[in-house]
Amino acid sequence: MLELKAVNAFYGKAHVLNNLSFEVGRGKVVALLGRNGAGKTTTMKSIMQMIQPRGGKVTYQGQDITGWAPHRVAKAGLGYVPEERRIFTQLTVLENLEVGRQPAREGCVTWTEDMLFDLFPNLAERRGNRGKALSGGEQQMLTIARTLMGNPALVLLDEPSEGIAPVIVEQMANVILQLKHEGLTVLLSEQNLHFAQAVADSVVIIESGTQKFAGSLTELQENPEIRDAYLSV
Amino acid sequence: MGLFLAQLLTGLANAGALFMVASGLSLIFGVTRIVNFAHGSFYMLGAYVGWTLMQVLPGMVGFWGAILLAGIIVGLIGVIVEICVLRPVYSAPELFQLVATFGVILVIQDLTLMIWGAEDLLGPRAPGLKGIVRIMDEPVPQYDLALIAITPFVAFALWYLITKTRVGILVRAATQDREMVGALGVNQSWLFTGVFFLGCALAGLGGAVQLPKGGADLLMDFNILTSVFVVVVIGGMGSLPGAYLAAVIISVLNVFGVSYMPKSTLVLMFLVMVVVLMFRPFGLFGKEEVAGEHGQVGEPERPIKPAGLPVRLLVAVGLVLLGLIPILGSNFTEVLATDILIFCLFAASLHFMLGMGGLVSFGHAAFFGGGAYVAALFVTYAHTPMELALILAPLGAGLAAVIIGWVCLRSTGVYFAMLTLAFAQLLWSLVFQWGDITGGDDGLVNIWPSAWASSNTVFFYLTLVICAGGILLLRHAAHSPFGYALRAARDSARQAEAMGINTKRIQWVAFAFAGAMAGVAGGLFVFSKGSVFPNELEIARSFDALIVVFLGGVKTLSGGWVGGASFEAVKDYLTRFEYWRLALGLLIIGVVILAPEGIVGSLRKLGERLGVLNTGEDKR
Structure with missing residues (x-):
């Protein structure tokens, strides 16, 4: 469904992604693993075209989306949940959801505010509160909910477990499984291997912008040396 | 008491136009982060366009229709400016765009002069509202009362648009984080253009609505700009209630200043502003700016290095x-x-x-x-x-x-x-x-x-x-x-x-x-x-220096004096012609679009591409 072919990305002159190539199959949850600074967020942004890759190709549902404006990528059905959350702090929870709203998309779940409040009960009671009044976990939920309002076919989840309480991390894992059950495709970036193991079908490991491993979870389990070399467990 | 009340009413009436212009400026800044220096020019255009329309359209309906139409026409002119001048430079370094808006000021000044001539135009009086009302024996123009009544409706409509509609929600979201709004599937270009239309239309409306009180002249653009900046800053960037309150404060202050302290009217306004900002650095209703929350925008600054021998020789x-x-x-x-x-x-x-x-x-x-x-x-x-x-x-x-x-x-x-x-x-x-x-x-x-x-x-x-x-x-x-x-x-x-x-x-x-x-x-x-x-x-002098620094290249060490030398030489040549402002304005806009890194920055890029200069990266 989503395919990266030899994607290269730069910040100024710094080469951040080096010939990254992997695939995310329809209905799958793929975990992009790597340490801090490995290039996970850059990969996400390059897919969204928020950073224009220099060289390489990103295709989505067979369409070459390289060089598109980010809003066009989003309209094509890719939803982006940034790591820093970036909720609109001056807007209420409901207004935050409104920003994410897009028309219904064929073959995808059409999300409503009420469905999202079922998925994230904490947000329901906070619907009138401004974003800045939310806790870190609630903000994380709101970011995901806001992206789901766009009825995406594929969600890019950038480090959803970062900086939130363990009990909410567990809740996040359940949400991701539920989304997968609903037919969503997910590309998830993580440092937390346990979290990835709980939800992912396969993993891609990157280090310094270079791909080190791609395969199923079982294959990773059979190669503990890869895990030890590139992930901090 | 009567005089006091009458003056208060005059102040309130004057606040109307000021509020419209200021809220437009604040709206545009909030979403696009562009300080639109040309905002006063759109206000001036509103007055001139409104004046012409009022000559054509008859009666009361014609008068108010002319004001509305002037707003819409000026809004559309704003859209043209946004698409032709600003769109190409949104990706340029922050604040570079304001140089482009300065070019727009010059162009609009000369175009207005060409179309309407140098004579001040006397604004027609509003049909049906030509008389005065006596309040406690003091004469108050009927039109003033009409303005006092209308302004809250404009303010309310604007407030409703911003707080209650989807467009308003998007505008507020974009004010905080426009990249994220884009990543959620909203086409920013149209949002920007829409906001520009609205902001400029408000300025035009302000210009047209004050016609019966002030007429139209070629100095309006700079004259209002200062007051508008002051209002926006006192009220707080991006706050509509703040803009309204500040517009009232400033207008009332001006009216009273003229009668009681005629020699210090101008000073008064700035003193109020300084006092407000001493206690509330972000204005009465403003929120603290969270600039740079997501790190540095654009490419990192290139380190500057001491000049090598060739450069020293050249100097x-x-x-x-x-x-x-x-x-x-x-x-x-x-x-x-x-x-x-x-x-x-x-x-x-x-x-x-x-x-x-x-x-x-x-x-x-x-x-x-x-x-x-x-x-x-x-x-x-x-x-x-x-x-x-x-x-x-x-x-x-x-x-x-x-x-x-x-x-x-x-x-x-x-x-x-x-x-x-x-x-x-x-x-x-x-x-x-x-x-x-x-x-x-x-x-x-x-x-x-x-x-x-x-x-x-x-x-x-x-x-x-x-x-x-x-x-x-x-x-x-x-x-x-x-x-x-x-x-x-x-x-x-x-x-x-x-x-x-x-x-x-x-x-x-x-x-x-x-x-x-x-x-x-x-x-x-x-x-x-x-x-x-x-x-x-x-202001024009300060702006000259700003333009020069940006045109020369902010990020280069020699940008200041190189820009200064080129600008002053070009200006000296151009001012010999009648419509030199038009030419200079177009030239500035051209440089802004073609050389977004300034003269020195762009020359250096060219030099690097041709291999004449090394890239400034230390070879390791």
Whole structure:
């Protein structure tokens, strides 16, 4: 469904992604693993075209989306949940959801505010509160909910477990499984291997912008040396 | 009591137009982060377009229809400007766009002059509202009462649009994080264009609605700009209730000021602003700016390096060539070169503060004009000789910068910029209205150099030595530990603080230093011209320096003086033509679009591409 072919990305002159190539199959949850600074967020942004890759190709549902404006990528059905959350702090929870709203998309779940409040009960009671009044976990939920309002076919989840309480991390894992059950495709970036193991079908490991491993979870389990070399467990 | 009430009502009526223009400016800034200097021009266009429509459309319906139509037409003109001028430069470094809007001011000024002529136009009176009402025996125009009644509706409609509709939600979201709004599937270009339409339409509406009270003239654009900036800053950037309250405060204050303190009306407005910002640095209803929350925007700054031998040689050759001007050139070139040199030092001083310090000042003319006036006042009243006056000029300007910097540096970003503008205007109004001492509009005249320097040639050499020395000193400061600390404060204030750098103090010193250097230029200026007038302190003067710094290239060390030299030379040539503003405006817009890194930056890129220059990266 989503395919990266030899994607290269730069910040100024710094080469951040080096010939990254992997695939995310329809209905799958793929975990992009790597340490801090490995290039996970850059990969996400390059897919969204928020950073224009220099060289390489990103295709989505067979369409070459390289060089598109980010809003066009989003309209094509890719939803982006940034790591820093970036909720609109001056807007209420409901207004935050409104920003994410897009028309219904064929073959995808059409999300409503009420469905999202079922998925994230904490947000329901906070619907009138401004974003800045939310806790870190609630903000994380709101970011995901806001992206789901766009009825995406594929969600890019950038480090959803970062900086939130363990009990909410567990809740996040359940949400991701539920989304997968609903037919969503997910590309998830993580440092937390346990979290990835709980939800992912396969993993891609990157280090310094270079791909080190791609395969199923079982294959990773059979190669503990890869895990030890590139992930901090 | 009756008079008091009547004046209050006049103030409230005047607040209407001011509120509309200010809310438009604040809206545009919130979403696009562009300080639209041309906003006053759209206000002026609204008045002219409305006037023409009122000649054509009959009766009461025609009158109000003309006002509405003027708003829509000006909004559409704004859309054209946004699409043709601003869209190509959104990705340029922050604040670069404001240079483009300055180009727009010049173009609109001349186009208005071409279409409607230089004569002031008397606004028609509103059909059905021509009379007066007596309130406690005081006459109050019916139209004033109509305005007082209408403005809250406009304010309410705007408030509803912003708080209750999807468009409003998107606008507010984009004000905080427009990239994220884009990633959620909203086409930012159309959002920007829409906001520009709305903002400009409001300005046009403001211009048309005040026609029966003020008519239309070619000075409207700059005249309203200051008040609008003040209103936006007092109210708080992006706050509609704030803009309304501030517009009322300023308008009422003006009405009362005219009757009770006719000599200090202009000063009053800025004093209020300074007092408000002392206690609420982000305005009455403003929220703290969270600039740079998501790290640095755009490519990282390129480190500056001390000049190598070839550059030093080049500079030496350039100075020798300059020194040959009196021998090779005519008297005219000497005078022109003197002007250019002075302007270069002025521009370089702003460039130091802006480029190295990241302190965007909209009011640098305060120190140029300030230095000029200090010298002129000493010469006029104490018969100070030129040599001493040239030393007192930077001292006076520097002292002013110490005080102004202390207040302004309490805020940051656009508030800082607006505050510096307000102080420059404060100085200007002091000079302008305190005619007994400063000569007011007539300026101070007969200030000539000492006998030994009175020939054009000697004065040129004197200017060359002082200005070249000043520019080299600024350059030296950029490479000193102080310069490093200043750039650290610019790039990451927090980390710099954590390293033990007192960023505020460093910036304060830089502000004062830049002010003093501008004072040097101002002092030289007085003696080169023999006179000084309040327009050396005007907004236009500050803007000249800003344009030059941006056109030269903010991120390059030599941007200031290169920009200064090219701008002043081009201006000297263009002002010989009737519609020079149009030409200059188009030229500025052209440079902004074609060379977004400024003249020096773009030349260097070109040089690197052709392989003439190395890329400045250290080879390891």
